[in-house]
Amino acid sequence: MTADAPVVSVRELTKRFGTLTAVAAVSFDIHAREIFGILGPNGSGKTTTIRILCGLMAPTSGGATVAGVDVVEAPDAVKSRLGYMSQAFGLYKDLTVEENLRFYGGVYGIGTAARERIPWAMETMRLTPAAGQLAGTLSGGFRQRLALGCSLLHRPPVLFLDEPTAGVDPAARRTFWEIIRGLAAEGTTIIVTTHYMDEAERFDRLAFLSRGHLTALGTPPEVRRAFGEGLSLEDIFVQLQEKNG
Amino acid sequence: MIRERLRSIFWKEFIQMRRDRATLGMMLGIPVIQLTLFGYAVNMDVRHLPAAVLDFSHTQESRSLVQRFEATGNFRLTRRADSYEEVLRLVDRGWARAAIVIPEDYARRMKRGGPAQVQVLVDASDPAVSQNAIAAAQLVGQSTNLEIVSSLAGPLARSVPPLDVRVRPLYNPALKTALFIVPGIIGVLLSNMLIIITAMAIVREREAGTLEQLIVTPLSRTEIMLGKIAPYVVVGYVQMTAVLVLGSILFRVPIRGSLLTIYLVAFLFIVASLGLGLFVSTLARTGAQAIQSSFFFLLPNIMLSGFMFPREGMPAFAQWLGWGIPLTYFLQILRGVILKGVGIEALWPQTLALVAFAILFFTFAVQRFHKTLD
Numbered sequence: 001m002t003a004d005a006p007v008v009s010v011r012e013l014t015k016r017f018g019t020l021t022a023v024a025a026v027s028f029d030i031h032a033r034e035i036f037g038i039l040g041p042n043g044s045g046k047t048t049t050i051r052i053l054c055g056l057m058a059p060t061s062g063g064a065t066v067a068g069v070d071v072v073e074a075p076d077a078v079k080s081r082l083g084y085m086s087q088a089f090g091l092y093k094d095l096t097v098e099e100n101l102r103f104y105g106g107v108y109g110i111g112t113a114a115r116e117r118i119p120w121a122m123e124t125m126r127l128t129p130a131a132g133q134l135a136g137t138l139s140g141g142f143r144q145r146l147a148l149g150c151s152l153l154h155r156p157p158v159l160f161l162d163e164p165t166a167g168v169d170p171a172a173r174r175t176f177w178e179i180i181r182g183l184a185a186e187g188t189t190i191i192v193t194t195h196y197m198d199e200a201e202r203f204d205r206l207a208f209l210s211r212g213h214l215t216a217l218g219t220p221p222e223v224r225r226a227f228g229e230g231l232s233l234e235d236i237f238v239q240l241q242e243k244n245g
Numbered sequence: 246m247i248r249e250r251l252r253s254i255f256w257k258e259f260i261q262m263r264r265d266r267a268t269l270g271m272m273l274g275i276p277v278i279q280l281t282l283f284g285y286a287v288n289m290d291v292r293h294l295p296a297a298v299l300d301f302s303h304t305q306e307s308r309s310l311v312q313r314f315e316a317t318g319n320f321r322l323t324r325r326a327d328s329y330e331e332v333l334r335l336v337d338r339g340w341a342r343a344a345i346v347i348p349e350d351y352a353r354r355m356k357r358g359g360p361a362q363v364q365v366l367v368d369a370s371d372p373a374v375s376q377n378a379i380a381a382a383q384l385v386g387q388s389t390n391l392e393i394v395s396s397l398a399g400p401l402a403r404s405v406p407p408l409d410v411r412v413r414p415l416y417n418p419a420l421k422t423a424l425f426i427v428p429g430i431i432g433v434l435l436s437n438m439l440i441i442i443t444a445m446a447i448v449r450e451r452e453a454g455t456l457e458q459l460i461v462t463p464l465s466r467t468e469i470m471l472g473k474i475a476p477y478v479v480v481g482y483v484q485m486t487a488v489l490v491l492g493s494i495l496f497r498v499p500i501r502g503s504l505l506t507i508y509l510v511a512f513l514f515i516v517a518s519l520g521l522g523l524f525v526s527t528l529a530r531t532g533a534q535a536i537q538s539s540f541f542f543l544l545p546n547i548m549l550s551g552f553m554f555p556r557e558g559m560p561a562f563a564q565w566l567g568w569g570i571p572l573t574y575f576l577q578i579l580r581g582v583i584l585k586g587v588g589i590e591a592l593w594p595q596t597l598a599l600v601a602f603a604i605l606f607f608t609f610a611v612q613r614f615h616k617t618l619d
Contacts, residue, residue, distance in 0.1 A: 054461055080463040088536025094264045095257065106253025107462045109246040 007032050007158060007189040008053065012062035013101040015048050015212075024212040025062065030205075032157075035180065035190045037200045039233075039243035040209035046193050049209070050160055053191070055079050067157045080108065083151035087163040089122065089143055090150075093136030097127055097146055100135050101153065108154035121149035141172025148179070152188075152197075159183065161192040164179040165199065177202070206233075210240045250464055254472025258446070262476070272442065272480055275435055276487045283430055284423045284496050294378050296320040298343035299332045299388040304352035310363065313389065319381035332366065333402050342368045343378050355393070416501075416584045421456025427492040428579040432572050434488060435481050435511070436518045437543050443477050447614075452531065456618070463495055466615050478511075481515040482508070501586030507579065510589070513599040514575045520606030527613040536547040546572045571602040 006029035015023040023045040030036045038046050051057040053066055055075030063072045067081040089202070091100050101121055105114040122128050125145040130138060135146060144164065151159065161180075165173045184190050194200055206223050208216040216223045220233060227236045262269060296314070300307050314320045324341055326332045335341040346364040354361035365382040369375035370524075417424045433498045450456040450473070459469050485508075492498040500507075521542055530534035547553060549563055550572040556564055574595040581587045589596060 014522055056460060076463065076465070079461060082461075084458070084461040086454065086457060086461075088454025088457060090255065090453075090455045092261065092455060093453065094261050099257070099260060103257045104462070106256070107250055107459070107464055109249050111246075111249060200266065 006030055007034075008036075008064070008066050008191065009018055010053070010062075010064045011050075013049065013052065013059050013064055014061045015045075015052060015057070016060045021212050023059070023209075025053070026207075026209070026212070026214045027062075028207050028214065028217055030189055030191065032189055033187055034204045035184050035192065037198075037203040037206040038191065038193050038209065039200055039206055039237065041210075041237070044209040044240070045212040046209055048161075050162060050191070050193065053078075054082060054160060080154065081156055081158065083154070083156040083157070083159040085147050085151045087159050087162055087166045089147040091135040091143060091147055094134060096134055097138070097142075098122075098131050100146060100150055104150035105153045114153070117153045117155075125149040125184075126175070129213060133173050134138050137242050139172075140168045141175065144168050144176060145174065145179070148176070152183070156188070158189045158191065161190065161194075163193055163195065165194065165196060173199075195237075197237055200233055208236065208240065210243065215240070247468065250468055251472050251475075254464075254468070255476055258476040262480075264436055266467070272484065273439065275438065276430075276484045277491065279434055280427065280430055280488055281495065283426050284492070291492050292303065292318050292377065294319060294342045294346060294374070295323045295340070296343040297324040297326050297332055297335045298322055298587075299326040299329065299344060299346045299369050301349040302347045302351040306352040306355050307347045310347065310351075310385075310389065311345065313385050314382070314447065315379040317385060320345075321427055336366055336368055337422040339368070342374065343382075353608070358393070373377055384592035421496075423496040424584060425580070426553075427488070427498045428583045429576055430492075431485050431488045431511075432514070432550070432575045432579055433552050434484055434548060435515060436521075436546055436572050436575075437539075438484060439477055439515060439518040440522040440525060440542055441479055441536060441539045442480065443474060443519050444525035444529060444539060445532055446477070447473055447523065447526035447536045448529050448532055451526075460618055467611075469618075470523070470611060470614055474523065477519060478512070478515050481518070482511070483619050485511055499582065502588060506582050506589055509520070509591075510575070510578050510582075510596055510599065513596070513603045514571060516603040517571045517599065517606045520603070520610040521608035523614055524606065527610070527617045551576055571599060571606075574598045576604075 008030040010028050013023055014021070015025045017146050026045070026049065038049060042143050049056070052059050053064055053071060055066075055071050055078040057071060058075070065071065065244060069081055071078050071146045090160045092103065095103065095230070098118070101188065105118060110117060114216065124132060125148060127142065127146055127149060130142055130146075135143065138146065148164070165176060168176065172229065180190060192199075192203065200206060201220050203220065205219055206216070207214055208223060216226045216236075218226070223236070224231055231239075262272075282608075285542050298311055300311065311322065311405070315322055320343060324335055326335060326344070329346065332341075332344045332346060336344055343368040346366065348362060348364075351361050351363065363386070366380070367375045367378045369379075447456070450459070456469075460466075464472075489498075489504075489507075491502065493500065522539075525535055525538045525542070528538050545566065549556075549567040551567065552572070556567055556573070559567070576596050578592050578599075581592050
């Protein structure tokens with residue numbers, strides 16, 4: 001891989017469920033250290049795209065590589081090259097913060113690296129004061145950062161965030177994005193879906209999906225210009241949603 | 246790497262088990278409760294039935310006949326009646342469950358060599374209760390007859406009665422119900438608990454959204470499933486051991502056959518039950534649904550497997566349904582090994598059936614489980 005080679009490369013990606021086309025010939029590249037937003041109303045094909053990129057689902061046609069791995073040919077290998085954090089956070093509420101980290105470390109097979117990665121996650125995610133606390137008793141912000149920590153223990157070059165800030169208070173959201181920008185600066189490529197357009201405004205680049213089609217691709221100002229002067233990202237989002245409904 | 250991943254799930258599963266007080270209590274408490282409840286309360290060998298006597302004869306002969314009835318241990322003479330109406334009233338009201346009516350000419354006829362008639366009324370509203378009493382009454386009649394016949398035949402025949410049928414109850418000579426029930430409890434408990442607990446463990450992860458998270462990790466579907474299920478094999482063995490130990494302490498259930506055989510065959514049964522649990526988890530979206538769908542499998546287990554009701558007494562259709570339940574075979578194996586002391590050589594058809602069930606249920610459930618992960 002050369003320095004400029006994209007970390008994620010999506011080529012003519014198509015997924016059909018029966019007669020419904022969820023993703024229609026979508027192509028884009030994502031480069032190292034980018035924070036890349038995939039935006040669009042519900043049913044636009046975001047989730048399907050991400051599921052294919054995570055190796056959970058095979059596309060009908062087209063393909064993609066993530067961190068140098070072909071997701072069609074090696075869907076299992078791709079899983080150890082990425083981190084995934086969902087809206088549901090996927091934490092065990094009856095396990096403590098530390099136990100959750102140990103569990104996910106084990107599941108990613110990080111072995112003895114756990115001795116150094118778990119303290120790293122505790123510190124970077126600002127979890128130390130809650131180390132022995134059951135995850136179920138954590139506040140939204142702590143829970144979110146713990147989930148993030150769990151998904152990064154195996155040093156994935158690519159991180160998927162699926163509506164990561166839903167239901168989290170503004171202060172915790174700010175802390176969260178600080179951490180994410182820090183990760184990007186250190187070399188992680190970050191792919192985000194979100195419904196908060198103020199957050200999307202600060203991403204490096206965006207892809208707008210509507211009914212499975214890629215309708216805009218570029219930096220936030222480029223996307224805004226593509227839809228017409230004077231429109232905010234929020235206006236664009238609402239427009240697309242109305243067209244969908 | 247695979248070992249590290251599986252170990253992590255086991256470890257997590259056991260921590261969760263330990264922290265979930267309700268489930269833990271259910272896993273350890275229910276074997277004890279079921280054992281004592283079934284072992285002590287379910288008693289089908291009814292003895293000492295309260296009985297009334299109406300003796301019109303008032304002779305040495307009639308008193309000796311009453312004593313014979315009492316000596317069987319099946320009748321406890323609690324009341325003396327003075328009229329037939331009184332006898333009927335006592336039975337009607339349930340104060341006596343049986344009555345012995347001896348006519349006035351009893352002794353006279355006996356001395357002449359018969360035929361004398363004695364009437365025994367038995368409250369047969371509960372067949373299980375009445376059977377023993379009826380059998381005992383008939384036995385009293387037969388043995389009395391034999392004695393009379395042989396005494397009439399003279400000294401030569403007295404030492405050799407014409408026919409002497411002796412029944413020797415095998416395996417459970419005291420005919421204690423507990424001996425029959427306790428091995429059954431092992432089977433019922435294993436299947437019922439494993440189906441519910443496995444289904445709940447998986448449904449809980451789905452409800453919490455953690456199952457979705459696990460799928461994105463390098464864990465394969467098979468690893469997820471094995472990791473979720475294998476800890477409950479351990480739970481199954483712990484429960485089984487608890488019932489065996491308590492059963493032999495509380496009810497003196499002898500273990501005549503090889504424990505190793507029981508533990509080995511139990512594995513097949515546990516796998517089949519886990520398969521059912523896994524299957525239930527694919528049907529249910531919530532914990533409540535999981536429990537409800539489990540009951541679909543639990544009732545036939547108790548009714549049709551021969552755990553409580555003898556399969557021989559069932560109509561052909563119910564017997565035929567019973568062949569479709571793994572517990573039916575496992576019970577025969579458990580009772581065979583524990584009570585009869587036989588080994589696998591006598592029980593291979595049942596063992597083969599369990600192998601088939603284990604493979605069938607498990608592969609089917611695994612396929613369904615994999616599909617629900619997509």
